[in-house]
Amino acid sequence: MAHRWTNTLTQADVTPRAAFLNRRQVMAGLAGVGLAGMTRRASAQEALEPNTWEEITSYNNFYEFGTGKDDPAKYAGALTTEPWSIKIDGLVDNPGDYDFKAIVSEMTVEERIYRFRCVEAWSMVIPWNGFELADLLNMAGVQDGAKYVAFETAVIPDEMPGVRYPILDWPYREGLRLDEAMHPLTIMATGIYDRPIPNQNGAPLRLVVPWKYGFKSIKSIVRITLTDVEPPTSWNMSNPREYGFYSNVNPNVDHPRWSQASERQIGGGLFAKRIPTLMYNGYENEVAGLYEGMDLSEYY
Numbered sequence: 001m002a003h004r005w006t007n008t009l010t011q012a013d014v015t016p017r018a019a020f021l022n023r024r025q026v027m028a029g030l031a032g033v034g035l036a037g038m039t040r041r042a043s044a045q046e047a048l049e050p051n052t053w054e055e056i057t058s059y060n061n062f063y064e065f066g067t068g069k070d071d072p073a074k075y076a077g078a079l080t081t082e083p084w085s086i087k088i089d090g091l092v093d094n095p096g097d098y099d100f101k102a103i104v105s106e107m108t109v110e111e112r113i114y115r116f117r118c119v120e121a122w123s124m125v126i127p128w129n130g131f132e133l134a135d136l137l138n139m140a141g142v143q144d145g146a147k148y149v150a151f152e153t154a155v156i157p158d159e160m161p162g163v164r165y166p167i168l169d170w171p172y173r174e175g176l177r178l179d180e181a182m183h184p185l186t187i188m189a190t191g192i193y194d195r196p197i198p199n200q201n202g203a204p205l206r207l208v209v210p211w212k213y214g215f216k217s218i219k220s221i222v223r224i225t226l227t228d229v230e231p232p233t234s235w236n237m238s239n240p241r242e243y244g245f246y247s248n249v250n251p252n253v254d255h256p257r258w259s260q261a262s263e264r265q266i267g268g269g270l271f272a273k274r275i276p277t278l279m280y281n282g283y284e285n286e287v288a289g290l291y292e293g294m295d296l297s298e299y300y
């Protein structure tokens, strides 16, 4: 199948899935053993079987390239991702414009296999390569007064057909509380299946916050700002009733127009399953403490 990405990766370039899973099994020693029949009490440590490269890179949300699930794979190849500069500003000791390659060379890039849950009630499992956002923020030097982190995506009308239309108030914006941003599960992804992240998935770097709905994981980031006030976020600005600042995966708090109690797993064809959605997307043991004492139906 022909791809129109500027990076010419195809399925054939990827570690074959069986080999990839084998390698993980050898490394983990116990992956996949004894999970069937157990109560679904997943944690970040649970063995997850990743979706295929094809699934992960052909069914996307990236409205800068159109609102169809196949638009990003069709059009994001036009995005120039090299060179790529990220402005880090606000309440930091070392503000400035950082070159993406220079950043990555300073960071510990590792593999993280996370369950990914879209607010539209579908999910995938994605083997990311990336580094902890905390490492980047520590490099920038977070100042005492900082309480939130704001993110912005590039706006390049010549390369992004979607931004010519007021679908959202561009740039795409997202935000995290500082403790969420510093949490070790929060990563900046730069790859998938040990390959550079394809443009449709947010090249050259995108946020991944596995206990939140997918839209918090902002793509193709060009600006990171440390602030002392909760930053505006695109989906909350466009529809505050449906999308709050927190957007934690929560099967008990429904989206106003549909249930969040279950999710459809992408892939598997005829055997595609609907599975129950887990609190905090299965990362409850790791992150529930961040929200102790908060009314999650108010702070959704």
Ligand SMILES: Nc1nc2c(c(=O)[nH]1)N[C@H]1C(S)=C(S)[C@@H](COP(=O)(O)O)O[C@H]1N2
Pocket: 056, 059, 060, 061, 062, 063, 064, 117, 118, 119, 153, 172, 200, 201, 202, 213, 214, 215, 216, 217, 218, 219, 220
């Ligand atoms: N800049 C930007 N980031 C974005 C989006 C977007 O439209 N623009 N869509 C979000 C939504 S709704 C989802 S579900 C995920 C999809 O990520 P994926 O395509 O890598 O699976 O990206 C998120 N990040």
Ligand SMILES: [Mo]
Pocket: 061, 118, 119, 120, 213, 214, 215
């Ligand atoms: Mo989403």
